[in-house]
Amino acid sequence: MQFSSRFTIATHTLLCIAMFQGEYKVTSNFLASSINVNPVVIRNILGQLSASGLVEIKVGVGGAYLAKSPDEITLLDIFKAVEREESLFHFHENPNPECPIGRTIHSVMDKKIDTIQSAMENEMAETTLSQLLEDAKKNM
Amino acid sequence: MQFSSRFTIATHTLLCIAMFQGEYKVTSNFLASSINVNPVVIRNILGQLSASGLVEIKVGVGGAYLAKSPDEITLLDIFKAVEREESLFHFHENPNPECPIGRTIHSVMDKKIDTIQSAMENEMAETTLSQLLEDAKKNM
DNA sequence: ATAGTTGTAATAAGTTCAGTTACATCAAAA
DNA sequence: TTTTGATGTAACTGAACTTATTACAACTAT
Numbered sequence: 353m354q355f356s357s358r359f360t361i362a363t364h365t366l367l368c369i370a371m372f373q374g375e376y377k378v379t380s381n382f383l384a385s386s387i388n389v390n391p392v393v394i395r396n397i398l399g400q401l402s403a404s405g406l407v408e409i410k411v412g413v414g415g416a417y418l419a420k421s422p423d424e425i426t427l428l429d430i431f432k433a434v435e436r437e438e439s440l441f442h443f444h445e446n447p448n449p450e451c452p453i454g455r456t457i458h459s460v461m462d463k464k465i466d467t468i469q470s471a472m473e474n475e476m477a478e479t480t481l482s483q484l485l486e487d488a489k490k491n492m
Numbered sequence: 493m494q495f496s497s498r499f500t501i502a503t504h505t506l507l508c509i510a511m512f513q514g515e516y517k518v519t520s521n522f523l524a525s526s527i528n529v530n531p532v533v534i535r536n537i538l539g540q541l542s543a544s545g546l547v548e549i550k551v552g553v554g555g556a557y558l559a560k561s562p563d564e565i566t567l568l569d570i571f572k573a574v575e576r577e578e579s580l581f582h583f584h585e586n587p588n589p590e591c592p593i594g595r596t597i598h599s600v601m602d603k604k605i606d607t608i609q610s611a612m613e614n615e616m617a618e619t620t621l622s623q624l625l626e627d628a629k630k631n632m
Numbered sequence: 633a634t635a636g637t638t639g640t641a642a643t644a645a646g647t648t649c650a651g652t653t654a655c656a657t658c659a660a661a662a
Numbered sequence: 663t664t665t666t667g668a669t670g671t672a673a674c675t676g677a678a679c680t681t682a683t684t685a686c687a688a689c690t691a692t
Contacts, residue, residue, distance in 0.1 A: 353493065353494075353495050353496055353575055353577055353679085353680095354493075354577050354579065354580065354581060354582040355493050355580060355581045355582060356493055356582055356648080356649060356650085357581075357582040357583060357584045357649085357650085358649090359581055360581060360582070360583045360584055360597075360601060361584050363597075363601065364584070364587065364593060364594075364597050367593045367597070367600075368591070368593045371592065371593055377668095379667090379668065379669090380668080380669075381668085385588060385591070386587065386588045386591035386593055386594045387584055387587060387588070387594065388584065388585070388586040388587055388588050388594070389584055389650075389651085390650075390651050390652065392650095392651080392652070392653090392670095392671090393649095393650065393651075395668095395669065395670065395671085396670090396671090398669090399669090399670075399671090409668095409669070409670095410659085410668085410669085411657085411658055411659075411668075411669050411670080412657080412658035412659030412660070412667090412668065412669070413658085413659055413660055413661095413667085413668070413669095414659090414667065414668035414669070415668085427604065427608070435493055437493060437494050439494065440494065440495060441494060441495045441497075441499055441500060442494040442495060442496055442497040442500070442680090443497060443500045444497045444500055444501050444504070444527055444528065444529055445528070446528040447504065447526065447527055447528055448525060448526045448527070448528050451508070451525070451526035452511065452628070452632045453504060453507045453508045453511055453526055453628055454504070454526045454527065454528070455631075455632070456627075456628045456631040456632060457500075457503075457504050457507070457628075459627075459631050460507075460624050460627045460628050460631065461500060461503065461624070464567065464619055464624075467615060468567070468612055468615045468616055469612075471611045471612055471614070471615035472608055472609075472611055472612040472615075474611070475607060475608045475611035475612075476608055479604055484600050484601070484604075487596075487599075487600045488592070488593060488596045488597070488600050491595075491596040491599050491600065492592045492595070492596060493648080493649095496679080496680060496681085497680085497681085498680090517637095519636085519637065519638090520637080520638075521636095521637085529681080529682080530681075530682050530683065532639095532640090532681095532682080532683070532684090533680095533681065533682075535637095535638065535639065535640085536639090536640090538638090539638090539639075539640090549637095549638070549639095550637085550638085550690085551637075551638050551639080551688085551689055551690075552636085552637065552638070552688080552689035552690030552691070553636080553637070553638095553689085553690050553691055553692095554636065554637040554638070554690090554691095555637085582649090
């Protein structure tokens with residue numbers, strides 16, 4: 353199992369917008385050319401980013417713009433915008449309540465799973481788009 | 493995206509073995525009945541756990557046994573046994589090297605992704621099977 | 633030799649992902 | 663007002679993964 357590439361595509365997208373907005377009109381075709389995926393894929397991801405309040409999109413005239421300052425956008429914001437699963441793990445549905453383990457498996461594991469997911473999300477929240485942008489500019 | 497239920501099934505499996513080995517013969521049918529999935533699914537997961545050195549399986553006569561002490565088995569061991577992806581995130585394949593962002597996206601994100609994955613895995617490594625077994629016995 | 637179990641292959645249905653085509657809609661600008 | 667270039671979205675496709683299920687050869691204790 354892997355997360356879909358939507359997360360890295362969305363991050364790449366936001367970096368491009370942060371880098372080029374004002375200078376160029378950042379359209380789905382512009383982004384598709386940098387990221388090298390289909391423009392419709394970009395438009396769908398831009399739609400998710402827009403629904404989460406991370407970007408604004410000019411319908412008609414075209415172009416995507418950050419809706420927040422780059423230091424207010426974290427990797428966690430991006431992740432949550434494009435990966436909408438509540439829980440990281442798919443739990444088997446109907447453990448047998450007549451088995452001592454089947455009866456208790458949820459009470460034993462649910463909190464653990466939350467903690468694991470939180471560890472991942474907390475780490476994601478540590479990195480902002482502005483940090484990534486600085487890194488990118490250094491390595492350009 | 494969610495991880496498959498193999499992780500929770502494998503954990504449930506190991507808890508059952510830890511609880512019942514010696515007392516009952518823990519077969520794939522026994523486990524399937526507690527977990528409420530198909531016995532073939534169990535046999536495949538037991539095969540993965542066995543390949544990772546977590547359990548031993550008696551071919552012919554039947555039955556699964558822990559190959560390590562419960563306090564030497566962590567959730568990370570279980571996770572790695574059943575989820576074999578190297579990297580948690582699927583990176584888009586061919587960013588455009590003619591774009592300043594496309595050119596640098598890997599150097600900017602690869603280490604972040606590793607850090608995020610490590611945060612998750614480190615948290616998984618904190619919990620042992622013996623801790624889960626204690627919890628289960630308390631709640632029985 | 634029997635019985636019960638494991639290992640494994642094959643099939644199937646359901647879901648997700650990503651690519652692609654097509655087109656209605658929209659807003660600025662000519 | 664018409665043109666132009668975008669966006670939003672639907673539909674379809676092929677690939678991959680998940681889980682359930684059937685079937686059966688191989689194995690080992692009794």
